[in-house]
Amino acid sequence: MKVLSVASKKGGVGKSTTAVTLAAHLAGRGRTLLVDADEQLRSAWYWVTKKEGYAGWGFDVQLYADFIARADPGQGYEFVVMDTKGGEDRDELAALARNSSLLIVPTKPDGVSADGLVATLQPLLEGGTTNYRVLLTDVPPAPNSDGMDMRLELDNADIPLFHHSVRHAVAVSKAAREGICVRDVKGDRYAKLVWMDYELISREVLNHVR
Template identity: 40%
Template sequence: MDSQKKIVTITGYKGGVGKSTTAVHLATFFSELGKTVLVDGDQNRTALAWSKRGSFPFPAVDERQALKVIADAQFVVIDTPARPDSDDLKELAKGCDLLILPTKPDIVSLEPMLLMVKDLGETNYRCLLTIVPPYPSREGETLRQDLLNGGIPVFQAMIRRTVGFEKAAMAGVPIRDVDDSRLKTAWADYLALGKEVMEILK
């Protein structure tokens, strides 16, 4: 495998935390930088179904086709099944350059995640706050600070809640390609995340 190839894996502790949405939009960001493949390893095949309703600027495949398709890719984004156990999590972390753990800013989503990351120690992972209530709510910032204070690595970028992601999924495109100027801020959130990820991958 090419040493320049960067593999980013996205996993979550429960459904509905924006895992597949993050996989799709991070792959969209990478596709502007080089050949990118999204591997949909989730049983629900959310990303694959999304791609079939429209078109993505990169190929989306399931894990059975992945080896053939990722050979010459510069960036590989892997959407995994939700709810890994701690051993799976360690293996996922070993098998990629960066492991991203999306979580909603609520205690029901956070508690299982915090239990799991204790086992990860100093591996290459970062938490990502998703579905964050938009301004004027300070929920996201407060929680981000709490995580940092607890020694949990967390992205500066946060993904704000918007119905735009459902619109994008129905249209089969990333939110960047939905013709609605009000959704520019949603794509800006993922641009900010992508830039942070690139800094880490360097």
Template identity: 40%
Template sequence: MIVTVAGYKGGIAKTTTAVHLAAYLQTLAPTLLVDGDANRSASLWASHGGLPFTVVPEAQAMKHARKFENIVIDTGARPSADELRDLVGGCDLLVLPTNPEAMSLDALLQTTEALRPIGGTYRILLTLVPPSPSREGEEARALLEAETLPVMRSSIRQTVAFRHASAQGVPVYALKGQRAAKLAWMDYEKAAKEIVAAAGERT
């Protein structure tokens, strides 16, 4: 299974999503995370040695890919139309994370518009959703559903636990004694199961 995580804008938890999707897939079968982002955020996360899966830069992907059953690709921000076409053609499912802020939603809508002539299977994942009483997450979901876009049922709550996990170089579930970290991992487990089901429909 090949899942690509992409977006037109930074700050939408793209790498966080790629890392935690790979962490979930690793529990099912050997998983490779390909770091295609110029910022090398996934590679930096992995440099501490606490991730349970392999991370390699994009240039080394072909060499390593045959050893793994699952591949997650963390792409650079704002892919061109040609790059987007290649991304769609090279994976079983394209995942588009977005936070509920207006600028991020606008960038997401630009992405989905660019995808219209290309086709392909994709899902939108709401990330960094503020806790109650904020209604940003609900309002963003309603907007996306009104546009008949394939928004996932799962969403990822906003929590400082992800920043702590990145700093320690581990998946969020490895943080000790933090209830927020457990809830954060539950969010990604639900999302990952939904992604696996959607990717399986295409394969």
């Protein structure tokens, strides 16, 4: 069983979007469970269970309380994707990295996040932890260079990054409102492009954990 934790100190960076969409991709590679550990917002849970009768996910979903109540949590699954509570501090991120096959830290290239992110991930750097990757999400299109600028800043700080990033697209919020996978959003050509972005991310994840 591979445990993939999606966590971030900062909110609104695509944490639940990444957990949900990554789980949908991994479901095509093995039996997958999505666990929503955000007991306050439950964004992933409400997204996945919103549309009754929708069969486009391919994975199972549990709330964290139900997950840990089992005698054998995650038993029978090849992948467990954990959408964490969010707002994790330095020590919590380090603990998640130790207890996960891979820790995924989404962040937006908003021009002010790089220094704070480096400081938050410093214990992982100092401890020699390698099983985490920062994922740039909601990256604006050219000629805006925020995505490239932040990638260079993090790379210069020796922060491990996914090679691919996720573009900005309103299709993501449409998918969440409708309770469907982003690939199934109609009338928005960017929906398929975002789905392809996460396909590339899922391949990087598999290369890391296998």
